[in-house]
Amino acid sequence: xxxxxxxxxxxxxxxxxxxxxxxxxxxxxxxxxxxxxxxxxxxxxxxxxxxxxxxxxxxxxxxxxxxxxxxxxxxxxxxxxxxxxxxxxxxxxxxxxxxxxxxxxxxxxxxxxxxxxxxxxxxxxxxxxxxxxxxxxxxxxxxxxxxxxxxxxxxxxxxxxxxxxxxxxxxxxxxxxxxxxxxxxxxxxxxxxxxxxxxxxxxxxxxxxxxxxxxxxxxxxxxxxxxxxxxxxxxxxxxxxxxxxxxxxxxxxxxxxxxxxxxxxxxxxxxxxxxxxxxxxxxxxxxxxxxxxxxxxxxxxxxxxxxxxxxxxxxxxxxxxxxxxxxxxxxxxxxxxxxxxxxxxxxxxxxxxxxxxxxxxxxxxxxxxxxxxxxxxxxxxxxxxxxxxxxxxxxxxxxxxxxxxxxxxxxxxxxxxxxxxxxxxxxxxxxxxxxxxxxxxxxxxx
Amino acid sequence: xxxxxxxxxxxxxxxxxxxxxxxxxxxxxxxxxxxxxxxxxxxxxxxxxxxxxxxxxxxxxxxxxxxxxxxxxxxxxxxxxxxxxxxxxxxxxxxxxxxxxxxxxxxxxxxxxxxxxxxxxxxxxxxxxxxxxxxxxxxxxxxxxxxxxxxxxxxxxxxxxxxxxxxxxxxxxxxxxxxxxxxxxxxxxxxxxxxxxxxxxxxxxxxxxxxxxxxxxxxxxxxxxxxxxxxxxxxxxxxxxxxxxxxxxxxxxxxxxxxxx
Numbered sequence: 001x002x003x004x005x006x007x008x009x010x011x012x013x014x015x016x017x018x019x020x021x022x023x024x025x026x027x028x029x030x031x032x033x034x035x036x037x038x039x040x041x042x043x044x045x046x047x048x049x050x051x052x053x054x055x056x057x058x059x060x061x062x063x064x065x066x067x068x069x070x071x072x073x074x075x076x077x078x079x080x081x082x083x084x085x086x087x088x089x090x091x092x093x094x095x096x097x098x099x100x101x102x103x104x105x106x107x108x109x110x111x112x113x114x115x116x117x118x119x120x121x122x123x124x125x126x127x128x129x130x131x132x133x134x135x136x137x138x139x140x141x142x143x144x145x146x147x148x149x150x151x152x153x154x155x156x157x158x159x160x161x162x163x164x165x166x167x168x169x170x171x172x173x174x175x176x177x178x179x180x181x182x183x184x185x186x187x188x189x190x191x192x193x194x195x196x197x198x199x200x201x202x203x204x205x206x207x208x209x210x211x212x213x214x215x216x217x218x219x220x221x222x223x224x225x226x227x228x229x230x231x232x233x234x235x236x237x238x239x240x241x242x243x244x245x246x247x248x249x250x251x252x253x254x255x256x257x258x259x260x261x262x263x264x265x266x267x268x269x270x271x272x273x274x275x276x277x278x279x280x281x282x283x284x285x286x287x288x289x290x291x292x293x294x295x296x297x298x299x300x301x302x303x304x305x306x307x308x309x310x311x312x313x314x315x316x317x318x319x320x321x322x323x324x325x326x327x328x329x330x331x332x333x334x335x336x337x338x339x340x341x342x343x344x345x346x347x348x349x350x351x352x353x354x355x356x357x358x359x360x361x362x363x364x365x366x367x368x369x370x371x372x373x374x375x376x377x378x379x380x381x382x383x384x385x386x387x388x389x390x391x392x393x394x395x396x397x398x399x400x401x402x403x404x405x406x407x408x409x410x411x412x413x414x415x416x417x418x419x420x421x422x423x424x425x426x427x428x429x430x431x432x433x434x435x436x437x438x439x440x441x442x443x444x445x446x
Numbered sequence: 447x448x449x450x451x452x453x454x455x456x457x458x459x460x461x462x463x464x465x466x467x468x469x470x471x472x473x474x475x476x477x478x479x480x481x482x483x484x485x486x487x488x489x490x491x492x493x494x495x496x497x498x499x500x501x502x503x504x505x506x507x508x509x510x511x512x513x514x515x516x517x518x519x520x521x522x523x524x525x526x527x528x529x530x531x532x533x534x535x536x537x538x539x540x541x542x543x544x545x546x547x548x549x550x551x552x553x554x555x556x557x558x559x560x561x562x563x564x565x566x567x568x569x570x571x572x573x574x575x576x577x578x579x580x581x582x583x584x585x586x587x588x589x590x591x592x593x594x595x596x597x598x599x600x601x602x603x604x605x606x607x608x609x610x611x612x613x614x615x616x617x618x619x620x621x622x623x624x625x626x627x628x629x630x631x632x633x634x635x636x637x638x639x640x641x642x643x644x645x646x647x648x649x650x651x652x653x654x655x656x657x658x659x660x661x662x663x664x665x666x667x668x669x670x671x672x673x674x675x676x677x678x679x680x681x682x683x684x685x686x687x688x689x690x691x692x693x694x695x696x697x698x699x700x701x702x703x704x705x706x707x
Contacts, residue, residue: 030555034557035558036558036559037557037558037560039559039655039656040560040656349598350597350598351594363602365601365602368577370604372634414593417593418598421578421581427571445568445572446653446655
């Protein structure tokens with residue numbers, strides 16, 4: 001009995017657990033007992049964001065701390081060379097970049113539907129009341145500020161699209177027609193030209209409703225406006241010295257008038273303009289052009305440098321889906337997903353191609369197409385004054401052209417002679433190009 | 447190797463004394479081809495006493511797959527192949543839900559997360575972005591002036607590749623299999639290490655708002671050598687090695703000529 005007790009005492013002496021490397025079983029148990037963290041639940045939705053880049057001193061980027069730093073250590077940032085996130089209150093459905101200003105629009109039913117930032121010397125952003133003096137308006141708006149629209153039913157009407165030109169802007173609604181504001185010295189706002197009118201600090205926002213059917217697209221050129229209706233007709237008003245109104249004369253038009261010429265009776269599905277040249281695409285895939293042709297934009301049909309009646313451009317490149325016009329160059333996208341450029345300037349095929357009257361195709365391998373990923377296609381094309389942008393179906397943004405004040409967003413200040421990817425932390429849904437800045441609507445990845 | 451028939455001994459012309467045709471003791475010198483004594487196997491000894499074997503691109507302990515070795519004169523070809531900067535292909539297996547300190551499943555656990563919100567579509571979107579940013583790096587590190595027509599031509603053909611030192615660049619990624627919590631990727635890369643690939647799996651997990659560890663890294667292609675050319679453990683004998691070298695010789699020569707000129 002004594003020996004048994006002594007043995008049990010010996011066995012009990014090892015009460016303390018020997019320290020040492022944890023055994024596999026201990027590791028496995030510790031792992032199973034560890035807490036599980038959840039970062040995203042089943043209802044996690046992708047977020048919609050807005051990214052801006054380019055020249056910021058005009059206030060067009062909507063970030064006040066770039067122009068007036070709010071902390072001592074911050075320095076004013078003249079150029080934002082890479083995409084910068086802009087915080088917005090609502091989901092932005094449509095954006096447009098003008099010459100030094102930006103408009104953002106949301107499809108909400110709230111009272112505030114459109115925000116504007118940038119230059120406001122011609123009231124292209126409406127009347128922005130100053131804090132100090134109720135009767136004066138701001139000339140530079142540094143932050144996205146709501147634009148009060150004189151809507152009849154502000155809680156039912158939705159804003160579908162916005163467009164900006166050199167010093168005027170157009171807002172398209174679903175049931176109350178088109179609202180125009182800004183400079184009207186050439187009648188581009190669709191109302192009669194008033195001599196010596198002062199546009200700065202003006203409260204006037206004009207409403208246009210007299211079209212043959214509902215307007216579905218509004219486009220601003222430099223000093224003219226184009227309206228496309230549901231029936232496929234195109235109306236124009238504004239400056240016509242280059243024939244960009246397409247009405248058969250070179251005078252100013254102050255009331256939106258229907259275009260004829262080669263597009264009479266044709267169902268137009270898209271119109272585009274940014275400088276003094278205009279392009280229209282019909283439902284059958286044909287391209288029509290009118291306006292300035294000094295840079296060979298319309299040289300395929302005529303030798304004259306101004307065309308004031310829409311002319312059919314007989315290109316044999318396939319059925320065209322979308323077209324975009326820049327200041328000196330044009331770009332179209334066909335149904336097969338091929339991109340064609342023509343005109344003058346940096347067209348995207350290297351430094352040697354500076355001008356062509358006939359569309360040249362940009363090889364799809366520059367947009368990421370390869371044997372490894374054969375289903376990449378270009379989905380949209382956009383044009384700024386001297387830049388081009390292309391969006392692929394994978395949500396990648398490619399830019400090329402003159403890098404004016406960092407507007408390409410590549411992070412470098414040099415011009416880009418062939419399509420280059422812009423690194424955006426998200427899938428790019430749409431992009432708006434201006435003269436020296438760009439705005440993109442992006443959805444986050446997860 | 448030493449048992450194989452070696453080089454035939456060199457021959458030398460020697461004038462050896464031979465009995466004269468006339469007969470009777472006169473000695474005449476006759477020219478005869480005689481093997482050189484210095485080339486005799488008993489004098490020379492075994493032909494190979496040691497072999498110089500060099501290794502190609504590194505493969506660490508936890509990874510597997512194609513490992514290129516050079517024997518003897520092949521070591522010079524190894525340096526040339528390294529200067530070609532050809533892409534390597536890996537299959538990388540990953541597991542969602544865990545994060546460890548060395549990014550593989552044998553490391554110390556750092557965190558566990560949920561992963562049921564991950565879909566194949568979200569993973570492919572992340573892979574597309576990785577490919578896009580690495581494409582940019584490819585163009586930037588290749589040290590070509592972007593403003594020339596030559597840069598445009600090369601970019602169209604997709605032949606721009608960094609030919610000097612560069613950080614690891616991934617030229618293509620694609621998802622081969624996806625069955626929560628496991629997934630498998632095929633990665634084409636340049637200048638990488640296997641630990642970089644494991645780190646990439648970890649970062650993909652973070653990007654998808656979860657966590658991931660790497661379970662398997664296997665190199666299936668290194669330049670011109672694929673898994674089909676590689677010899678498994680059971681075939682590490684002289685005959686198979688000689689056949690393998692002969693099969694690959696032509697391909698290696700054409701590749702070197704094409705890239706280095």
